[in-house]
Amino acid sequence: MAVETLEATPSRPTESGRRKTGDVTRKPRSWNLPKTLGGWLVLAVCAIATLGMLVPVYVIIATALSGSSGAPNFFLAFPDAPSLEAFKGAWTKLHGSLANSLQITIPAAVISCLLGSLNGYLLSKFPFRGSNALFTVLLVGMFIPFQAVIIPVFQFLNMLNLQGSLIGLIVVHIIYGIPITTLVFRNYYEGIPSAIIEAAAIDGAGIWTTYTRVMLPLSVPGFVVAGIFQCTNIWNDFLFGFILASPAAWPATVTLNNLIGTTTVDYSELMAGAVLVAAPTVLLYLVLGKFFVSGLTAGAVK
Amino acid sequence: MTTSTAQPPAPVGPRFKKQVPHNVKTSRRAAWMFAPSLLVSFIFVYVFIGITVYISLSNWKLGTSPDLTLRQPFGGTYAELFQEQRFQADIRNVVIFTIIFLVLAIVGGLVAALFIHHVTVGKGLFRTVFLLPYALSFIVTGVAWRWIFAPSTGVNEILRSIGIENPPGWTTDTTILGALNDPSGTDFLKIQFGIPVALLPIIFAAAWQLVGFAMAMYLAGLASIPEEHLEAANVDGANTWQRLRHIVLPQLWPSTITCFVLLLHVALKIFDLVVAMSGSGPGFVTDVPGIYIYNYLTSRYDKASAMAIVLLLLTLAVIVPYLIRGYRKERKA
Numbered sequence: 001m002a003v004e005t006l007e008a009t010p011s012r013p014t015e016s017g018r019r020k021t022g023d024v025t026r027k028p029r030s031w032n033l034p035k036t037l038g039g040w041l042v043l044a045v046c047a048i049a050t051l052g053m054l055v056p057v058y059v060i061i062a063t064a065l066s067g068s069s070g071a072p073n074f075f076l077a078f079p080d081a082p083s084l085e086a087f088k089g090a091w092t093k094l095h096g097s098l099a100n101s102l103q104i105t106i107p108a109a110v111i112s113c114l115l116g117s118l119n120g121y122l123l124s125k126f127p128f129r130g131s132n133a134l135f136t137v138l139l140v141g142m143f144i145p146f147q148a149v150i151i152p153v154f155q156f157l158n159m160l161n162l163q164g165s166l167i168g169l170i171v172v173h174i175i176y177g178i179p180i181t182t183l184v185f186r187n188y189y190e191g192i193p194s195a196i197i198e199a200a201a202i203d204g205a206g207i208w209t210t211y212t213r214v215m216l217p218l219s220v221p222g223f224v225v226a227g228i229f230q231c232t233n234i235w236n237d238f239l240f241g242f243i244l245a246s247p248a249a250w251p252a253t254v255t256l257n258n259l260i261g262t263t264t265v266d267y268s269e270l271m272a273g274a275v276l277v278a279a280p281t282v283l284l285y286l287v288l289g290k291f292f293v294s295g296l297t298a299g300a301v302k
Numbered sequence: 303m304t305t306s307t308a309q310p311p312a313p314v315g316p317r318f319k320k321q322v323p324h325n326v327k328t329s330r331r332a333a334w335m336f337a338p339s340l341l342v343s344f345i346f347v348y349v350f351i352g353i354t355v356y357i358s359l360s361n362w363k364l365g366t367s368p369d370l371t372l373r374q375p376f377g378g379t380y381a382e383l384f385q386e387q388r389f390q391a392d393i394r395n396v397v398i399f400t401i402i403f404l405v406l407a408i409v410g411g412l413v414a415a416l417f418i419h420h421v422t423v424g425k426g427l428f429r430t431v432f433l434l435p436y437a438l439s440f441i442v443t444g445v446a447w448r449w450i451f452a453p454s455t456g457v458n459e460i461l462r463s464i465g466i467e468n469p470p471g472w473t474t475d476t477t478i479l480g481a482l483n484d485p486s487g488t489d490f491l492k493i494q495f496g497i498p499v500a501l502l503p504i505i506f507a508a509a510w511q512l513v514g515f516a517m518a519m520y521l522a523g524l525a526s527i528p529e530e531h532l533e534a535a536n537v538d539g540a541n542t543w544q545r546l547r548h549i550v551l552p553q554l555w556p557s558t559i560t561c562f563v564l565l566l567h568v569a570l571k572i573f574d575l576v577v578a579m580s581g582s583g584p585g586f587v588t589d590v591p592g593i594y595i596y597n598y599l600t601s602r603y604d605k606a607s608a609m610a611i612v613l614l615l616l617t618l619a620v621i622v623p624y625l626i627r628g629y630r631k632e633r634k635a
Contacts, residue, residue, distance in 0.1 A: 053435070059446060
């Protein structure tokens with residue numbers, strides 16, 4: 001099936017290649033200012049729209065800094081005396097859940113990526129009769145609303161005595177992560193010349209040896225893309241955590257949502273909490289943005 | 303297709319162009335190694351959906367006391383569902399949400415991509431900012447926009463200062479804009495069909511979060527348009543609008559389909575964002591199937607399952623044709 005990343009999966013940039021492109025973008029620091037009126041207009045529209053996009057980000061940060069007084073009177077107000085007081089309260093309530101989120105995200109992302117990598121390798125390099133059809137069948141799992149399986153999942157975890165636990169959540173995230181990671185790695189391995197596999201086969205390596213000795217070492221960029229994608233997805237998950245976790249295992253998104261009181265909302269603390277919950281994925285995005293983009297377009301089935 | 307750039311030295315034939323020539327034995331081994339993942343996915347997706355379908359047809363109400371007898375008359379839970387005011391409100395909400403959200407996100411993403419593609423300076427910065435919300439959790443987005451639209455401290459302050467005396471109550475407002483009907487007690491339709499004002503802040507929040515996704519898709523599409531096509535059009539004297547209309551937009555069609563399908567399925571499944579911003583709302587003005595299912599998870603397994611199947615069918619109606627189209631394309635390739 002013509003599943004492909006629109007923004008081509010990173011073509012395994014060699015160390016030198018990456019450095020070179022880095023230099024190219026860094027060197028000409030001279031501003032390439034527009035030369036026509038239209039060009040200035042485009043720049044102005046982009047700048048204004050970008051500022052508009054940043055308003056909610058500003059609102060979150062400004063409110064989070066407004067101290068422990070509850071909330072400012074106006075959402076755009078910047079506090080006269082910015083303080084980190086609200087962060088203290090938010091941290092007290094959230095730090096346990098942030099640790100839970102971390103403990104769920106890391107193993108679930110790693111294991112689902114490993115499985116996806118093996119599947120992607122098999123599907124792209126050793127297609128068998130009906131493998132494309134089976135792959136399509138597998139992909140459906142990526143798109144279903146999880147509410148349609150949540151009752152059986154709940155009962156299943158109950159049977160194994162995993163209901164409410166961190167392990168239960170990890171298992172669920174791994175299983176429902178298989179389709180997307182398989183897709184990402186299948187696309188990635190399509191870009192690796194089959195000649196390498198042939199050479200390994202001639203040297204007497206079997207499927208498994210070829211995978212561990214030849215493919216895995218070549219897979220680092222694939223793991224970065226799929227890993228970021230999975231980490232972001234699992235960290236940001238709410239539904240599974242909300243329904244399947246007991247309070248002791250609540251991920252950060254669930255606890256953050258519970259900071260919204262039934263009658264009053266302490267918006268300063270809520271926004272400080274939002275900053276804490278958003279920080280890991282935003283940092284991941286800002287540091288590894290290029291790989292992030294490859295991952296998010298990975299769901300593009302053409 | 304992202305085919306390998308370096309082809310194997312001696313392609314055996316068109317069938318083996320991309321893959322390793324291998325024998326039946328390796329092929330079988332590969333199939334066996336793929337089998338565990340496939341089996342697990344099959345159980346957790348297809349078998350579990352089957353179980354949910356069965357529960358929706360059964361008498362199982364309380365989660366703790368299973369009752370697997372079939373409900374009489376057959377499918378009674380669905381009949382019950384369709385007549386419910388809350389169910390009807392949910393369908394209205396999800397339809398309205400999906401339509402407005404898709405228009406905002408796709409048109410917004412396209413316009414943003416066209417501008418950012420042509421800007422001479424700061425391209426990376428603009429792109430990064432537009433895509434930033436995508437890295438956030440819907441809960442983070444939800445709490446931020448909840449605050450932005452809080453009736454007494456949010457955008458209403460701005461509206462009041464420009465002379466609008468009675469700004470809407472946003473997520474708690476029960477007004478339905480452009481209502482098409484006025485239900486009386488005896489009608490099948492128990493809700494007003496129109497655009498609930500309360501949904502608008504949620505739609506804006508969702509569009510803010512996902513417009514960058516559409517932009518990224520369109521930027522990838524724009525980058526793949528061959529420069530010669532645009533140059534040829536220039537030589538022929540086409541103006542900006544003509545180039546956009548006859549060259550750029552048609553070539554962006556695949557990006558549009560991808561955006562449309564992927565964002566549509568996000569919209570149908572919307573849950574977290576609504577929970578964080580408003581919950582069900584007065585008179586279910588902001589209720590969506592996801593919340594409905596959650597609310598009935600403890601008391602009515604049958605109803606929760608029936609709604610989940612309705613939601614699943616809506617999603618599959620979009621996703622399956624898309625996946626089959628992709629499968630066919632691959633077979634042709």
